[in-house]
Amino acid sequence: MKKRWTLAHLEDRAMRTIMQLASLVLVGVLAAILVTIFIRGLPFLDLDLITKTPQGGFFLGGEGGILNAIVGSLLLAGGGTLLALFISLPIAFGINVYTGASRLASLLRMALDVLWGIPSLVYGAFGFTIMIAFGMRASLGAGILVLTLLQIPIMVRSMDEVMRMVPSELSQAAYSLGATRLEAAWSVLVRQALPGLVTAVLLAFGRGIGDAASVLFTAGFSDRIPTSLASPSASLPLAVFFQLGSPFPEVRGNGYATALVLTVLILFISMLSRFLARRLSRNVIR
């Protein structure tokens, strides 16, 4: 019974070391990014930055803040997420409740995977082409629509994954009580998958709020807070992009501070998603 060093033991030990190193790389990268943003951005983060819109010459080091981008991003991503939800939930339902393991379902899944992989810049360019055809200008509304397209694949596929994990016996329990497919879907599938569905929505929101390329052509940029769907809208990723490209150190600092705001927003969303998922899983059958 004495401990021996066999090949299996060595493999086991080696595998564990590789795993730990890989995890360390991941955590290290995250830490490095956060530290960079914090060190460079924190000195420039003040109340003015998040409560004021850019005044004259802000991008040349002048007065003002990025409130336009904060509000713009929240409106863009919020609107996009809401619209995407109205389209994604029926698709996810359809795949899991009505079409089952059919060819249509696998076709839809493949289409969504392809859409997921398309670069957001292409979505932006696509949106821009359509806008030109209709003679539209860059606006909040157009930005929301393109973000909706960008968010649908990630939302549907995440919803699809959590719905697929719901044991079929649960829906069968509802069917055996005489429930219709829709009744079973609402009462069983949605309740059981609710924590995951919320995560899917917030994941899509995260992708929407962090994306720059899709809103570049479609929402444009503006120093003002948008007053209607037709007015152009600023966004945080683009604000970061514009400021970081500046030759003025002061403006670059504001760029890091803007990135910090965006990062904190995303951190908040991901924590909210975890919190909600825990709260909503009270009745979930394991």
Next chain:
Amino acid sequence: METQIKIRDLNVYYNKVHALKDINLDLPRGQITVIVGPSGCGKSTLLKTLNRFHDLADDTQVTGHVELDGVDLYAPDVEVTEVRTKVGLIAQRPFPLPMSIFENVAYGMRIHKLARGKELRDKVKHYLEVAGLWDEVKGRLNTPARDLSIGQQQRLCLARGLAVEPEVILGDEPTSSLDPISAKFIEERLEELKKDYTVVLVSHVLRQARHLADYLVFMYLGEVVEAGPAEQVLNAPKNDRTRAYLQGEFY
């Protein structure tokens, strides 16, 4: 014996597999019918024809007739959700719905608009009592059903099924996932329930069949080999296969 369920020329195909072959059976009202046979003989498949559960699978085809009190459940104008309220099913493993204990029992009554308000609360209590669960859960009706033990969950599923006022209760090996004490409890409930309901069980436990069955069906390779009053089939089987099975030569 009065027949309640009449099965005529019933065939079931999974894709190309001929799972049930020309089944003809008369199942008695107000008694416990137990379907026995070796694994894969089609017991569960037969049971699932009685509440049209095969409708849920695209690749399963059912031909023939199942009549409940003279009404063909497979007639084109029959509403399948109504079939499933008339013929309740207790599954092999209990799967409570992802909601509270109270809502689990109330669920069926809500979707079929059978009761509301105080009447609903009274009925939930009533069916929990019938299932023998009331005393254990009366103080925590609003807690998640998943926190119950597996034996309690199976009784909850029984209460839930009874709440939609079925006439027939199907059980697909309803005690096989339970510990012996919980299993005995469910068996006792089923024996009491046959006063008011027709019960059809699938079982691979011969002891259970001997104990519960009033009417026994022995199946082998998708066919009914022998069916009749339990006493007769158990004590004087006419078929050699039945006898071999009952003597434990295969299972």
